[in-house]
Amino acid sequence: MTETRKYRSPFHTAAIRVLVYGFISGLALEFILIFASMIFRGFLIWQLYALFHWPAGLLWSITASAVIVLLRHTTVEIGMEKIKIYRVGHQESFHLSQFLDSSITRKMHIGSYSKFETVKCYLIFRISEGIQKCRLYGFREKDLARVLEAVRNARAGHLTAEEKAAIVAEYTNEAAEALIHGRTGNNEFLLPASELIKAEKESLRKISLITAAAVILIGIMDLYTILINHTFHLRLLFFTMLTLMLLALVLAMYIGLSRKRSICAERIVIDGEHLTVGGDYYSCSYIEKIRLTSPQKQSDSIFPVQRYMYVSANGTVKKYWLGSEVSFQAYESLCRSLELSMVLYPSKLRYLGPAGSIRRFRRK
Numbered sequence: 381m382t383e384t385r386k387y388r389s390p391f392h393t394a395a396i397r398v399l400v401y402g403f404i405s406g407l408a409l410e411f412i413l414i415f416a417s418m419i420f421r422g423f424l425i426w427q428l429y430a431l432f433h434w435p436a437g438l439l440w441s442i443t444a445s446a447v448i449v450l451l452r453h454t455t456v457e458i459g460m461e462k463i464k465i466y467r468v469g470h471q472e473s474f475h476l477s478q479f480l481d482s483s484i485t486r487k488m489h490i491g492s493y494s495k496f497e498t499v500k501c502y503l504i505f506r507i508s509e510g511i512q513k514c515r516l517y518g519f520r521e522k523d524l525a526r527v528l529e530a531v532r533n534a535r536a537g538h539l540t541a542e543e544k545a546a547i548v549a550e551y552t553n554e555a556a557e558a559l560i561h562g563r564t565g566n567n568e569f570l571l572p573a574s575e576l577i578k579a580e581k582e583s584l585r586k587i588s589l590i591t592a593a594a595v596i597l598i599g600i601m602d603l604y605t606i607l608i609n610h611t612f613h614l615r616l617l618f619f620t621m622l623t624l625m626l627l628a629l630v631l632a633m634y635i636g637l638s639r640k641r642s643i644c645a646e647r648i649v650i651d652g653e654h655l656t657v658g659g660d661y662y663s664c665s666y667i668e669k670i671r672l673t674s675p676q677k678q679s680d681s682i683f684p685v686q687r688y689m690y691v692s693a694n695g696t697v698k699k700y701w702l703g704s705e706v707s708f709q710a711y712e713s714l715c716r717s718l719e720l721s722m723v724l725y726p727s728k729l730r731y732l733g734p735a736g737s738i739r740r741f742r743r744k
Contacts, residue, residue: 385458386456387526388518389519390520390523393518397449401441405445406435451467451468453467453518463478465514465516474507476534476535479506480504480511482502482524482527485499487500501523525665526654528663529654568650569650571644571646571702573641576644580640581637587683591626592627644700644703645701653724655667657698660691664722664728665724665725670690670692670729672688672731673686673687673702673732675715676733687704687708702714
């Protein structure tokens, strides 16, 4: 990274905060004025009530909220040597080597009829007096993740030849290249539900045709044995029940496709440490764990292996369907991109399947 980059909280986020804070404070002001006018009698109280009565109080509250949000609006500037954090009337500057980590504080607010979560983002620096946390007002988790990626890119530009050699010696080729170059890159994988379902139905259609043919053949054999030979074999009954159960299983899988459609990932974008799955955004540094079907898992039946991904973040687990070996051919490439994106957090990525499928990021 050769140029200076600036990061701010998005305008629409600031606008939403202004409206929410303004509405809540305006409502609180209205109740306070009504309560005060009921207890205290006097010209001053009525003047205040007339001045701040709804909707005038709402406009005053929105204006005050806009001023506060503007004064606290934070900008992070990342250059080749310095990280600057500033807002109106306040500026702090740190050297890249002083950067330690980031943190996110979440707080759940539960009311009588509402439930919402507030997020506070911080950058942590080492200073002579100890540790300093800098609040990034208005930043969301996604915004903080982009700042962290820019910091890593800037620090990668300062790696010495000895440090690069140590990375190459410790990590595998792909991981070492990603670390040395600041982990840039973009990979997009399209998994449209309609296309995946179409391929799955085609596969099930072939299986159902074979199963139906087997049912008909065994049925003819049953009729021949009973009507012509006037005998009955338990073995034929067993095969008849087995093929009927297989046909019922195929029907159940047809029905299950609607469930798979609802949890289909649709589109996966891996951009550095940013992971977007469908409409959900994740930062690799704040993901608790990713579990997905191993690309080496082989089917032990006539049905293809169905692949899933489970993302644990913020105390919740989200399940995504990634098609199967007959409907999504780029699955192994997706896994490799995920491994590269999670190179700094190898313990967070786990495969569901053969133990040998877990790739190693560090050389043994």
